[in-house]
Amino acid sequence: xxAVLPASGKEFAMRNVRLFYKKLxxxxxxxxxxxxxxxxxxxxxxxxxxxxSEGFNPHPYITxxxxxxxxxxxxxxxxxxxxxxxDFKNEEVIKSLSPLLPExxxxxxCSDPIMKTSEIAYADFLVDFGSDISGLKASLxxxxxxxxxxxxxxxxxxxxxxxxxxxxxxxxxxxxxxxxTLAAGGSNNLNPKLxxxxxxxxxxxxIPAYSVMRQKLYNSDMDLFK
Amino acid sequence: MDAKRFEQLLLTVQKPGRYxxxxxxxxxxxxxxxxxxxxxxxxxxxxxxxxxLGMKILYSQFNxxxxxxxxxxxxxxxxxxxxxxxxxxxxxxxxxxDSIDKFDFVGFTLQYELSYTNVLNMxxxxxxxxxxxxxxxxxxxxxxxxxxxxxxxEPLADFIDIFFLGEGEEVDLEVIDLYKECRRKExxxxxxxxxxxxxxxxxxxxxxxxxxxxxxxxxSVEALGDAPKTVRKRxxxxxxxxxxxxxxxxxFVEIVHDRAVEEVFRGCIRGCRxxxxxxxxxxxxxxxxxxxxxxxxxxCDNCGFDEVSLxxxxxxxxxxxxxxxxxxxxxSEEDNVSIALPSLRIDNFPKELLQKIQSVRxxxxxxxxxxxxxxxxxxxxxxxxxxxIISTCKMAFESGYTAVKLYFMLGLPTETPEDLEGIAELxxxxxxxxxxxxTRKKGKPVSVNISVATFVPKPFTPFQFEPQAxxxxxxxxxxxxxxxxxxxxxxVSYHQSYTSLxxxxxxxxxxxxxxxxxxxxxxxxxxxxWDECFDHEKWLExxxxxxxxxxxxxSRKREYDEILPWDHIDYCVSxxxxxxxxxxxxxxxxxxxxxxxxxxxxxxxFGEGVCYEKR
Numbered sequence: 025x026x027a028v029l030p031a032s033g034k035e036f037a038m039r040n041v042r043l044f045y046k047k048l049x050x051x052x053x054x055x056x057x058x059x060x061x062x063x064x065x066x067x068x069x070x071x072x073x074x075x076x077s078e079g080f081n082p083h084p085y086i087t088x089x090x091x092x093x094x095x096x097x098x099x100x101x102x103x104x105x106x107x108x109x110x111d112f113k114n115e116e117v118i119k120s121l122s123p124l125l126p127e128x129x130x131x132x133x134c135s136d137p138i139m140k141t142s143e144i145a146y147a148d149f150l151v152d153f154g155s156d157i158s159g160l161k162a163s164l165x166x167x168x169x170x171x172x173x174x175x176x177x178x179x180x181x182x183x184x185x186x187x188x189x190x191x192x193x194x195x196x197x198x199x200x201x202x203x204x205t206l207a208a209g210g211s212n213n214l215n216p217k218l219x220x221x222x223x224x225x226x227x228x229x230x231i232p233a234y235s236v237m238r239q240k241l242y243n244s245d246m247d248l249f250k
Numbered sequence: 251m252d253a254k255r256f257e258q259l260l261l262t263v264q265k266p267g268r269y270x271x272x273x274x275x276x277x278x279x280x281x282x283x284x285x286x287x288x289x290x291x292x293x294x295x296x297x298x299x300x301x302x303l304g305m306k307i308l309y310s311q312f313n314x315x316x317x318x319x320x321x322x323x324x325x326x327x328x329x330x331x332x333x334x335x336x337x338x339x340x341x342x343x344x345x346x347x348d349s350i351d352k353f354d355f356v357g358f359t360l361q362y363e364l365s366y367t368n369v370l371n372m373x374x375x376x377x378x379x380x381x382x383x384x385x386x387x388x389x390x391x392x393x394x395x396x397x398x399x400x401x402x403x404e405p406l407a408d409f410i411d412i413f414f415l416g417e418g419e420e421v422d423l424e425v426i427d428l429y430k431e432c433r434r435k436e437x438x439x440x441x442x443x444x445x446x447x448x449x450x451x452x453x454x455x456x457x458x459x460x461x462x463x464x465x466x467x468x469x470s471v472e473a474l475g476d477a478p479k480t481v482r483k484r485x486x487x488x489x490x491x492x493x494x495x496x497x498x499x500x501x502f503v504e505i506v507h508d509r510a511v512e513e514v515f516r517g518c519i520r521g522c523r524x525x526x527x528x529x530x531x532x533x534x535x536x537x538x539x540x541x542x543x544x545x546x547x548x549x550c551d552n553c554g555f556d557e558v559s560l561x562x563x564x565x566x567x568x569x570x571x572x573x574x575x576x577x578x579x580x581x582s583e584e585d586n587v588s589i590a591l592p593s594l595r596i597d598n599f600p601k602e603l604l605q606k607i608q609s610v611r612x613x614x615x616x617x618x619x620x621x622x623x624x625x626x627x628x629x630x631x632x633x634x635x636x637x638x639i640i641s642t643c644k645m646a647f648e649s650g651y652t653a654v655k656l657y658f659m660l661g662l663p664t665e666t667p668e669d670l671e672g673i674a675e676l677x678x679x680x681x682x683x684x685x686x687x688x689t690r691k692k693g694k695p696v697s698v699n700i701s702v703a704t705f706v707p708k709p710f711t712p713f714q715f716e717p718q719a720x721x722x723x724x725x726x727x728x729x730x731x732x733x734x735x736x737x738x739x740x741x742v743s744y745h746q747s748y749t750s751l752x753x754x755x756x757x758x759x760x761x762x763x764x765x766x767x768x769x770x771x772x773x774x775x776x777x778x779x780w781d782e783c784f785d786h787e788k789w790l791e792x793x794x795x796x797x798x799x800x801x802x803x804x805s806r807k808r809e810y811d812e813i814l815p816w817d818h819i820d821y822c823v824s825x826x827x828x829x830x831x832x833x834x835x836x837x838x839x840x841x842x843x844x845x846x847x848x849x850x851x852x853x854x855x856f857g858e859g860v861c862y863e864k865r
């Protein structure tokens with residue numbers, strides 16, 4: 025049932041939409057906060073009927089499902105926002121935004137949210153070395169298979185020594201890359217860089233330069249986040 | 251360098267998004283399909299440069315032509331500069347990532363004197379020889395510069411091939427066209443530069459020879475060959491029809507002013523005697539409200555801005571301000587765009603209109619009385635009275651403001667201790683006004699912030715003859731002002747005084763300072779406008795080693811008949827007028843503004859603008 029806002033007197037309907045996109049290439053140098061500001065501009069430019077927050081400084085209300093670290097790419101990044109026009113279709117969102125995006129942001133789809141962002145529990149990270157790492161393979165596998173991997177981890181509450189192994193759901197060491205499934209989301213999470221730094225600290229070997237692509241997101245049952 | 255290694259390095263520096271390019275509305279062309287590549291260099295960091303309107307205008311205007319590709323270059327922050335030097339990464343343009351030595355033109359905009367070392371540093375990082383004489387042929391780019399500081403180009407005379415004087419929209423393209431023609435005819439670089447000197451608004455410093463008297467002042471400035479004896483600046487006569495961008499580059503990282511900017515007029519009618527901008531941009535020429543409205547809307551539509559600023563030197567002097575705001579309000583509210591009016595005098599502004607445009611976050615009100623007493627305000631021709639300030643504060647307090655910022659200058663000509671006490675007294679009156687308002691919010695104290703800058707005399711102002719206050723006298727003045735403040739509701743903040751001295755030296759400097767800049771560069775100085783980079787000791791050394799006395803440039807009074815380093819540069823404000831204004835200043839007599847009365851400054855020579863309005 026449409027609500028009526030006393031301030032505007034306008035009939036008021038809104039629905040949430042979820043936008044899936046890739047953040048690639050140069051866009052990896054755009055931080056989370058900058059990305060937030062930038063996407064708001066793009067949405068304003070597109071003139072899609074986005075819902076504006078009420079108050080002194082109205083702005084489109086957008087939420088990132090899971091903030092992405094500076095320097096990482098993602099082929100499954102997600103933004104939620106609200107539309108205040110029920111008749112505006114998801115396909116129209118894609119059509120309106122596509123022509124405005126810079127190189128490095130590619131829309132995948134727009135759909136009605138199915139899960140809550142708070143359900144996100146794991147994420148896949150593809151660590152790409154761009155060169156053969158077969159020499160490292162055995163020691164990496166041994167390291168990841170250990171029962172405890174103790175390391176200092178920064179959290180909002182300060183630096184704590186934790187067992188990284190508790191955050192490591194799964195892994196696969198390839199010839200040129202490493203796939204890690206790590207805890208992700210608000211309460212528990214692990215940055216793959218911390219895991220690799222900790223490997224370097226604990227072994228005599230050093231890791232060649234690598235790039236990181238965050239891939240699929242999952243809930244606690246390892247169902248794809250939708 | 252391979253891309254992966256480069257990306258790795260980028261991730262080691264702060265805000266790498268400043269160095270990648272690829273922003274929305276940035277222009278990428280095929281370099282094989284353009285005739286002229288222009289590296290537009292802003293000699294400061296990305297966040298500062300990307301906020302600059304002049305660069306946005308010229309970038310879009312150049313790129314609107316198929317035969318030109320204009321790209322952006324900014325000074326790297328210290329961390330990235332170190333990475334660049336350690337890894338032999340030359341400074342590059344953001345669009346193509348090509349090193350700037352590959353370009354036809356390398357152009358700098360000179361917005362403030364403290365950026366001069368950045369100009370040299372950027373040339374050096376591009377592997378371009380710093381001095382014109384070491385760039386004799388086409389193997390190196392043509393190095394050009396423009397912007398307000400080009401009105402006294404002499405401290406950079408050894409480094410810049412061609413200066414553009416005044417507004418660039420026309421003259422820049424005329425020089426680029428001449429360049430194309432010269433390359434086609436296979437003329438030499440020096441032939442091209444000599445031909446360029448014949449274009450109005452083009453100053454080629456290498457075509458002038460300067461001789462000095464024993465006392466260090468200039469004996470004569472000779473134009474060599476057939477170079478013009480004086481070079482006149484250029485202006486755009488018709489602001490309605492000159493190019494204005496319909497989109498700005500939308501940066502990823504946060505910049506200083508992230509909003510649409512609509513320029514409503516150029517020049518200023520006021521004639522404040524300390525203000526260089528008030529003289530070098532004369533005469534006042536306005537854009538019509540219809541055009542300004544259309545351009546502002548296009549910028550907001552195309553760039554997603556939530557704020558548009560109406561820009562000029564004194565926006566309340568825009569004659570069509572009410573009709574422009576009326577037109578803009580028809581779309582801005584619906585689009586959630588707020589309108590910013592910097593430097594607006596709100597005392598005689600319709601209240602309903604003000605309420606509509608006022609951003610809801612009303613926190614602070616800003617005034618620039620510049621001087622503490624009416625006597626000194628008359629000397630500097632700052633036509634704002636104490637009554638106006640107090641009555642505006644009254645209005646503002648009644649509508650809920652609780653903070654006032656007041657800007658002043660220290661070391662103005664004829665300043666006495668009473669003038670400094672006057673600053674504190676004025677601030678006190680503002681405080682008293684707040685507490686005399688019966689409707690004020692109880693328990694909410696007022697805060698009055700006094701910000702004091704050191705006055706720096708600038709070329710082409712009536713104060714170009716005046717000595718700058720000596721560095722050693724400044725702390726005494728600051729102390730006197732502080733001791734006159736009697737309440738904690740008034741806070742006082744200062745500007746660093748040594749940077750003011752440096753600014754003053756280069757503002758009124760001559761070509762002998764080129765060696766000081768070279769020396770400063772050798773010592774690694776750059777980013778002098780940033781407190782964390784400014785190195786006082788090294789600057790002292792640089793002056794010392796070059797045998798240059800800063801007092802000669804900064805704190806020396808010039809006689810009216812002295813040949814000043816910029817006397818052969820013509821900004822259409824006559825020396826005779828400036829001398830007369832200087833004398834009036836010393837008598838404490840004000841001069842009426844351009845709309846009230848013509849004072850025959852010389853700007854009427856362009857046949858346009860306020861000089862021809864009906865009075």
